[in-house]
Amino acid sequence: MLSFGNWTLSRPMPAQESNFQVAGFGKAQVKKSDIRLDADSDSTKKAMDTISRRGACVTSIASSSAASLEIEVRPQGLCEGYNVRRLHRDDYHKGLGALLSQLTVGDLAEERFLEMFHLRESQAGVYHTFVIEHLETHRLVATATLIVEAKFVHGGSFVGHIEDVVVDDSHRRKGLAKSLMDAVAHEAQRLKCYKVILDCNETNVPVYEKCGYRVGERQMRLDIPPETSASGS
Amino acid sequence: MLSFGNWTLSRPMPAQESNFQVAGFGKAQVKKSDIRLDADSDSTKKAMDTISRRGACVTSIASSSAASLEIEVRPQGLCEGYNVRRLHRDDYHKGLGALLSQLTVGDLAEERFLEMFHLRESQAGVYHTFVIEHLETHRLVATATLIVEAKFVHGGSFVGHIEDVVVDDSHRRKGLAKSLMDAVAHEAQRLKCYKVILDCNETNVPVYEKCGYRVGERQMRLDIPPETSASGS
Numbered sequence: 001m002l003s004f005g006n007w008t009l010s011r012p013m014p015a016q017e018s019n020f021q022v023a024g025f026g027k028a029q030v031k032k033s034d035i036r037l038d039a040d041s042d043s044t045k046k047a048m049d050t051i052s053r054r055g056a057c058v059t060s061i062a063s064s065s066a067a068s069l070e071i072e073v074r075p076q077g078l079c080e081g082y083n084v085r086r087l088h089r090d091d092y093h094k095g096l097g098a099l100l101s102q103l104t105v106g107d108l109a110e111e112r113f114l115e116m117f118h119l120r121e122s123q124a125g126v127y128h129t130f131v132i133e134h135l136e137t138h139r140l141v142a143t144a145t146l147i148v149e150a151k152f153v154h155g156g157s158f159v160g161h162i163e164d165v166v167v168d169d170s171h172r173r174k175g176l177a178k179s180l181m182d183a184v185a186h187e188a189q190r191l192k193c194y195k196v197i198l199d200c201n202e203t204n205v206p207v208y209e210k211c212g213y214r215v216g217e218r219q220m221r222l223d224i225p226p227e228t229s230a231s232g233s
Numbered sequence: 234m235l236s237f238g239n240w241t242l243s244r245p246m247p248a249q250e251s252n253f254q255v256a257g258f259g260k261a262q263v264k265k266s267d268i269r270l271d272a273d274s275d276s277t278k279k280a281m282d283t284i285s286r287r288g289a290c291v292t293s294i295a296s297s298s299a300a301s302l303e304i305e306v307r308p309q310g311l312c313e314g315y316n317v318r319r320l321h322r323d324d325y326h327k328g329l330g331a332l333l334s335q336l337t338v339g340d341l342a343e344e345r346f347l348e349m350f351h352l353r354e355s356q357a358g359v360y361h362t363f364v365i366e367h368l369e370t371h372r373l374v375a376t377a378t379l380i381v382e383a384k385f386v387h388g389g390s391f392v393g394h395i396e397d398v399v400v401d402d403s404h405r406r407k408g409l410a411k412s413l414m415d416a417v418a419h420e421a422q423r424l425k426c427y428k429v430i431l432d433c434n435e436t437n438v439p440v441y442e443k444c445g446y447r448v449g450e451r452q453m454r455l456d457i458p459p460e461t462s463a464s465g466s
């Protein structure tokens with residue numbers, strides 16, 4: 001075990017020069033070129049501070065090579081036995097559909113999941129879907145999606161929209177929602193959003209207030225009937 | 234003048250075979266291959282019905298060639314002297330920044346506008362920004378943006394988010410907001426959204442209720458401070 005201030009790595013980190021490029025959460029590349037990994041060096045402290053501000057901690061070294069070192073990063077406070085990371089293409093069989101069905105109606109077929117996953121990938125930079133995986137069962141037990149909107153207002157800036165937040169019934173009261181929302185907020189900050197907004201029913205207002213949110217505007221909704229004509233496109 | 238049922242074209246439409254592919258509003262391609270443009274033919278009526286359901290009317294023939302015919306389509310009820318269409322790259326000098334400044338703070342520099350326009354174009358299918366142009370002054374007097382979100386819930390479906398709706402102070406009380414919101418809603422329908430949502434302050438609830446919207450959920454908001462560290466990316 002190696003400690004850097006408040007940080008502990010589960011395996012010793014080689015004493016090469018490295019640079020933390022922490023891209024949100026999940027795995028992070030540590031390039032062995034820019035800063036020394038001495039516990040006392042200013043640059044190491046800066047890298048650790050960057051992770052710290054994002055509410056994350058380095059939990060383990062995933063792999064290392066001559067050129068780089070891959071570390072696992074997760075939000076501070078995330079319950080033991082869980083991992084927060086981005087959604088992968090092969091996550092369908094880890095119970096994503098069952099998890100989302102706790103949020104609203106509609107079965108998610110694998111083919112449709114892959115179509116939508118591919119569509120989202122083709123619109124690079126818009127969708128950032130996070131999941132929490134229960135490490136023992138390899139099931140997804142929470143998810144939330146950040147949509148990054150490029151705006152013309154505010155001088156041309158970015159706003160994050162959070163959609164489809166759900167924590168599995170049987171994994172509640174462990175602070176998973178807070179860890180998930182922290183991960184999303186830190187990603188929004190990294191992507192230079194000046195605010196994030198979400199819509200929820202009145203019952204869930206206190207949940208988001210605990211995550212630092214405040215009540216904002218009113219959502220208005222228009223339901224749209226599908227087009228029925230054969231000549232409609 | 235030529236009439237098809239309730240429809241009037243400002244110039245006679247050549248009696249060739251054509252197919253209406255009405256992509257929202259603005260200009261629409263009419264391909265001379267699929268259906269006959271006889272006033273009494275079923276296929277012409279179908280094409281006209283499709284436009285009608287979208288609350289649009291054909292206002293003029295913009296251009297024609299051997300292969301296709303371009304017609305101007307605009308929402309029914311749009312005040313004379315105005316045109317609703319998609320935002321173009323060269324619209325910056327038609328007063329977009331001044332219009333948006335009535336909505337919120339922040340000057341929009343031309344360079345930044347073009348950066349954001351390019352970014353939005355690279356994320357094909359997400360952004361659909363409509364504007365209303367005052368034909369006499371060539372100034373943009375209203376705008377609204379539809380963002381189409383690809384969802385995993387609802388069996389893999391689409392939801393429209395409406396953002397940054399504004400009508401110029403000096404062009405109000407002419408029904409422009411209604412025409413604009415109709416255009417956006419019909420585009421959302423064409424793009425297979427099952428609902429559209431937007432956030433507004435309590436004062437504007439009646440405006441959207443007139444457009445068919447109902448009060449929905451609560452918006453929650455989190456303001457995000459920018460990252461300040463030199464090592465932050």
